[in-house]
Amino acid sequence: MYVLTLRIVALLTVCITMLFSPQAYAAESSSELVNKAGMQRMLSQRIAKAYFYLGSDISVNEAKLQLNQALERFKNNHALLKENVQDSETKDLLSFVEETFTEYRDLVNKPYTQENATRVLELSGTLLEACHSVVLNVETKSGLHVDRIVNISGKQRMLSQRVAKLYIAYQAGFRDDNTVNQLKSAIGDFESGLKTLLSEGRSNKEIEALLIKTEKEWARISPYFLKVRKGGLPLMVLTATDEITKLADRITDLYVELGPGK
Numbered sequence: 001m002y003v004l005t006l007r008i009v010a011l012l013t014v015c016i017t018m019l020f021s022p023q024a025y026a027a028e029s030s031s032e033l034v035n036k037a038g039m040q041r042m043l044s045q046r047i048a049k050a051y052f053y054l055g056s057d058i059s060v061n062e063a064k065l066q067l068n069q070a071l072e073r074f075k076n077n078h079a080l081l082k083e084n085v086q087d088s089e090t091k092d093l094l095s096f097v098e099e100t101f102t103e104y105r106d107l108v109n110k111p112y113t114q115e116n117a118t119r120v121l122e123l124s125g126t127l128l129e130a131c132h133s134v135v136l137n138v139e140t141k142s143g144l145h146v147d148r149i150v151n152i153s154g155k156q157r158m159l160s161q162r163v164a165k166l167y168i169a170y171q172a173g174f175r176d177d178n179t180v181n182q183l184k185s186a187i188g189d190f191e192s193g194l195k196t197l198l199s200e201g202r203s204n205k206e207i208e209a210l211l212i213k214t215e216k217e218w219a220r221i222s223p224y225f226l227k228v229r230k231g232g233l234p235l236m237v238l239t240a241t242d243e244i245t246k247l248a249d250r251i252t253d254l255y256v257e258l259g260p261g262k
Contacts, residue, residue: 030142031150031256033084036077037138038154038252040097040131042161042245043074047108048124049165052172055112058234071105081134090137097130114173121169128158149200150255152193156214156248159190163225164241170228180228187225194218197251207254214247 050067053059078101082094104123110116135154139147166183197203198211221240224233 029084030138031147031259033081033138034135034142034147034150035154035252035256036080037131037135038151039157039249040074040077040081041128041135041155041158043070043077044104044124044127044131045158045161045165046070046245047074047104048120049161049168051108051112051120052117052165052168053234053238055117056168056172056234058168059238062238067108071108074101085134085138087137087141090134090141093130093134093137097127097134100127100130117169117172117174121174124165128162149197149202150252152196153248153252153255156190156193156197157245157252159186159193160241160244160248162186163190164237167225167228167237168234171231171234175229183225183228187222190218191222202255202258204254204258207251210247210251210254214244214251217244217247 047067047070050063050070053063054067078094078098082091082098085091085094100123104120104127107116107120107123135151139151163183163186166179166186170179170183194211194215198215203211217240221236221244224236
């Protein structure tokens with residue numbers, strides 16, 4: 001009886017060890033890690049957007065709230081990713097993200113100046129690229145179809161905030177062709193992503209309903225993005241892109257809940 005008990009305990013120990021090993025955890029949590037890594041892309045753009053709204057003295061209270069919340073969420077997500085990512089390449093990327101974010105955070109907490117704003121634009125782009133590389137690494141190493149969908153859906157959050165960032169940056173004085181071209185590119189990428197998600201066979205009824213709502217909201221506001229040179233609609237842009245970001249965030253969460261695909 002004693003020997004049998006020892007065998008049972010040993011078997012349970014092995015099972016528990018396998019269940020909570022890094023490999024098992026990575027397999028079960030890969031979609032959530034892609035989601036968190038993807039959220040960092042969005043936050044990198046949301047921080048800059050809020051900074052430009054503050055500097056333009058538009059919707060100051062909301063912009064200040066969004067800036068503080070985005071900085072805090074970025075820090076917390078980064079800590080989670082550092083804790084759970086296993087491979088050295090992604091860890092090196094996260095170290096670069098941390099260095100860039102530290103400078104970025106310090107800068108957006110300083111008073112708005114044109115010089116600071118120029119650097120904020122640069123850092124928001126650098127941080128976005130680094131965070132995107134982290135997403136791709138996590139997605140590739142998981143090898144799960146659903147993570148690709150989580151990535152695409154999560155990217156929509158970023159693109160809606162990027163559109164708002166570029167729109168308000170143009171109004172704040174960055175009135176050059178590069179800003180306009182980046183804005184047009186973000187618009188095209190969002191519409192391409194939306195088309196992909198609308199044709200995704202794994203979407204359930206709730207996701208489909210939210211995608212249709214997103215499509216309608218985007219169709220309502222997107223013509224004004226292309227009239228950026230006329231300006232005059234920063235509050236509408238802020239409200240609409242935030243709503244689209246919320247919809248994309250919920251859709252992404254629902255894809256995560258679907259679990260790993262094949």
